[in-house]
Amino acid sequence: MTIAPDNARQGASHIYRAMRDFVQSMDDTIPGKFEITKKGIVHDMMVPIGPHELTTLHLRKRLEKVMPEELVAHTGEPDVEDESEGIMRRPDVMVIALADMEVPGSFDPRTLIAALEVVSRSNPDNDWVGKMSDYPLMGIPVYAVFDPRTGTGAVLTDIHSTPDGPRYATRKDFVYGEDVTIADWAIPTDGLPRYRDENTQEPES
Known part of the structure; x- marks a missing residue:
């Protein structure tokens, strides 16, 4: 059976809305963070405190120290949503203008200046693989991974077309201790916390 393109799009939109309703119903019920990716729903069992949240706090404060006042490094809700692509994400830190936050519902991903993610201990591929594909599809110009x-970590920029869809063309890797440039602003990475081995309490290698 052949499905007409319009019907296919309507079917995909219906499936996406069903996934979105499920994710929103689960947000306050099950620990962790639910997101809708190009490949389906991802559940990240984040630890609510510790190196992940502390890194997010450091990044927010360091960015807001060097950015103009009309910009913020926002953490938390709402999600960033591109319904046409069937993607709903919630970056750990979103660099966005205050004016672009004054919208009902989810943020438009194309208003973000940058998205920052702190890699999850439980599901690192979500940040290093999934979001590296999804964010250029959503039109987010800068993606920084810690x-x-x-x-x-790495900073990815310069979205360009490929046979597999939009992808970042430029990747600049860094190690903690170096300054890293995100969009127009450089911030230090010294002192950012590390995950520790549960047995030795030494930083993971």
Whole structure:
């Protein structure tokens, strides 16, 4: 059976809305964070305190120290949503203008200046693989990844077309201790916390 393109799009939109309703119903019920990716629903069992949240706090404060007052490094709700792509994400830190936050519902991803993610201990591929594909599809111009497992990260920029869809063309890797440039602003990465081995309490390698 052949499905006409319009019917296919309507079917995909219906499936996406069903997934969105499920995610929103689960947000206050099950610990962790639910997101809708290009490939389906992801559940990240985040630890609510510790290196992940502390890194997010450091990044927010360091960015807001160097950015103009009309911009913020926002953490928390709402989600960033591109219904046409069937993607709903919630970056750990969103660099966005205050004026662009004054909207009902989810943020438009194309108003974000940058998205920052702190790699989850429980599901690192969500940040290093899934979001690296989803964010250029959503039109987010800068994606910065900070990995407390290894004390390293990367900044991805320059969205360009590929046979597999929009992708970031430029990747700049860094190690903790170096300054990193996110959009127009450089921030230090020294002192960012690391995940520790539960047995030795030494930083993970």
